[in-house]
Amino acid sequence: MPYTAHFRDSISAVEATRPNRLSEKADKLTAAGRTDILKAYHPDYRQDSARPIRVGPNRGEKVLKELADILERRPSVSGSEAAAGPAQEADVLIVGGGGSGCAAALEAHKAGAKVIIATKLRLGDANTVMAQGGIQAADKANDSPALHYIDVMGGGGFWNDPDLVEKLVIDAPGVVEWLESLGCVFDKEPDGTMRTEHGGGTCRKRMHAARDYTGAEIMRVLRDEVRSRGIKVLEFSPAVELLTEKGHAAGAVLLNMSTSMHETVRAGSVILSTGGSGRLHYGGFPTSNHYGATADGLVLAYRAGVKLRFADTMQYHPTGAAYPQQILGLLVTEKVRGLGAQLVNRDGKQFIYPLETRDVVASAIIRECSERGMGVPTPAGGRGVWLDIPMIESIKGKGSVKRDLPAMFRQYDRYGIDISKEPVLVYPTVHYQNGGLAITSDCATTLPGLYASGEVTGGVHGRNRLMGNSLLDILVFGRIAGRSAAEWGRRNRPANPGISHLDGWNRLLAEAGIAESAAAPILLPDYRRKR
Numbered sequence: 001m002p003y004t005a006h007f008r009d010s011i012s013a014v015e016a017t018r019p020n021r022l023s024e025k026a027d028k029l030t031a032a033g034r035t036d037i038l039k040a041y042h043p044d045y046r047q048d049s050a051r052p053i054r055v056g057p058n059r060g061e062k063v064l065k066e067l068a069d070i071l072e073r074r075p076s077v078s079g080s081e082a083a084a085g086p087a088q089e090a091d092v093l094i095v096g097g098g099g100s101g102c103a104a105a106l107e108a109h110k111a112g113a114k115v116i117i118a119t120k121l122r123l124g125d126a127n128t129v130m131a132q133g134g135i136q137a138a139d140k141a142n143d144s145p146a147l148h149y150i151d152v153m154g155g156g157g158f159w160n161d162p163d164l165v166e167k168l169v170i171d172a173p174g175v176v177e178w179l180e181s182l183g184c185v186f187d188k189e190p191d192g193t194m195r196t197e198h199g200g201g202t203c204r205k206r207m208h209a210a211r212d213y214t215g216a217e218i219m220r221v222l223r224d225e226v227r228s229r230g231i232k233v234l235e236f237s238p239a240v241e242l243l244t245e246k247g248h249a250a251g252a253v254l255l256n257m258s259t260s261m262h263e264t265v266r267a268g269s270v271i272l273s274t275g276g277s278g279r280l281h282y283g284g285f286p287t288s289n290h291y292g293a294t295a296d297g298l299v300l301a302y303r304a305g306v307k308l309r310f311a312d313t314m315q316y317h318p319t320g321a322a323y324p325q326q327i328l329g330l331l332v333t334e335k336v337r338g339l340g341a342q343l344v345n346r347d348g349k350q351f352i353y354p355l356e357t358r359d360v361v362a363s364a365i366i367r368e369c370s371e372r373g374m375g376v377p378t379p380a381g382g383r384g385v386w387l388d389i390p391m392i393e394s395i396k397g398k399g400s401v402k403r404d405l406p407a408m409f410r411q412y413d414r415y416g417i418d419i420s421k422e423p424v425l426v427y428p429t430v431h432y433q434n435g436g437l438a439i440t441s442d443c444a445t446t447l448p449g450l451y452a453s454g455e456v457t458g459g460v461h462g463r464n465r466l467m468g469n470s471l472l473d474i475l476v477f478g479r480i481a482g483r484s485a486a487e488w489g490r491r492n493r494p495a496n497p498g499i500s501h502l503d504g505w506n507r508l509l510a511e512a513g514i515a516e517s518a519a520a521p522i523l524l525p526d527y528r529r530k531r
């Protein structure tokens with residue numbers, strides 16, 4: 001659906017201001033300016049965004065409302081159902097078949113462990129494949145892990161766990177080399193060195209990309225490697241409960257989605273790499289996330305006593321598609337701004353430095369569309385601001401949009417919009433779960449034998465992640481989790497695990513007067529009910 005007449009005047013304003021804007025640099029905000037805009041406009045700061053959770057290890061602490069509602073639900077499986085189904089055995093059970101789960105599996109397998117991956121949909125159906133713009137690593141002569149560290153801490157508002165950040169930035173160059181050794185094709189300069197770009201909040205160009213489908217390229221090689229090493233994968237088999245024995249994690253109860261029956265995997269250790277929770281549509285926002293991003297790992301681990309960190313904060317990617325309606329909330333990669341595109345309001349005026357951190361840019365867009373009334377209304381009743389992608393053609397040369405952003409080009413071309421010639425309308429979209437399970441730098445949770453890696457964890461990114469540090473995080477910590485879990489799992493095979501830890505949980509629900517009839521994990525979002 002090309003732009004209707006409704007948009008024409010505003011697009012003309014964007015085109016009219018473009019020549020002058022090409023040489024216009026928006027000022028960066030001061031530290032105080034950033035704090036002010038976050039407090040006034042970021043959804044995390046809305047009075048009603050979070051509430052005290054009534055049960056579990058974070059009892060009394062503020063948790064995002066939608067997440068608290070899911071965490072307080074009852075379990076979906078009884079002890080007899082859990083015990084009835086077929087059982088398999090492994091040293092290490094990995095729950096989640098995205099980038100982090102696969103990285104963990106490869107390392108655990110390399111360490112000699114018998115590994116099973118159980119995943120909700122198909123291997124690789126995860127947020128990893130949807131990450132577009134790149135992966136950060138300080139591997140250029142003008143950069144260093146120390147500079148990367150400072151950027152990560154600054155982006156996260158200095159709330160980040162310093163030990164986790166240290167691991168992240170120090171392991172980063174090695175992770176990129178490892179990916180290349182597996183066959184991952186990154187963008188290169190004509191001389192064969194890595195091509196790198198800026199992301200929001202980075203002081204150096206350290207974003208390594210495969211055009212604008214970096215996550216898909218990474219997932220391609222990880223999936224191939226898991227398959228070619230013969231690692232066992234159970235697809236359409238989400239975990240619905242952890243198994244425990246003597247206070248240790250000891251496997252999981254799975255739901256076989258083909259038969260609707262429960263099965264179990266008994267394992268010496270378990271890694272949760274279940275990803276995030278964007279499909280809870282926090283604050284009623286659309287999301288860039290995969291359908292499976294429904295907080296399953298948080299639910300399972302929380303019930304088993306694992307504490308959450310930063311459960312009151314989500315990341316809203318500033319540039320979700322606001323039009324056409326068919327792609328509402330899908331990602332318009334930050335790489336677009338890294339290549340030079342500006343954000344402008346309905347009059348074609350730039351209102352924010354485009355590479356401020358995501359929380360700040362998202363807040364500025366919300367301000368422009370609300371208090372300032374300078375957003376562009378959509379026919380479906382939404383609003384947005386323009387991301388002026390055609391600027392890239394002037395900065396990087398004719399044909400650069402199609403060359404560097406082929407996925408983005410196709411996403412809009414389907415609807416008759418040529419992004420090398422026309423701007424796109426954007427508005428913040430739920431993108432990343434900043435918080436999650438508390439882990440040590442060995443990826444251990446507080447439940448012995450239970451490890452976690454990737455978006456299900458909290459602490460690495462503080463209250464706001466920088467672009468390209470998620471693909472990095474899932475691989476750095478996925479690999480560490482694989483090694484740690486292999487070590488533990490080979491020494492601690494369970495004898496007779498079960499779900500008796502739920503007795504305590506059910507008691508807590510009753511004591512708190514929670515008579516919730518719905519069960520969790522929810523596994524998939526239910527859009528029918530909302531309609």
Ligand code: MEZ
Binds near residue numbers: 132133331466467
């Ligand atoms: O790290 C991300 O979230 C990412 C690479 C997203 C993007 O804008 O492309």
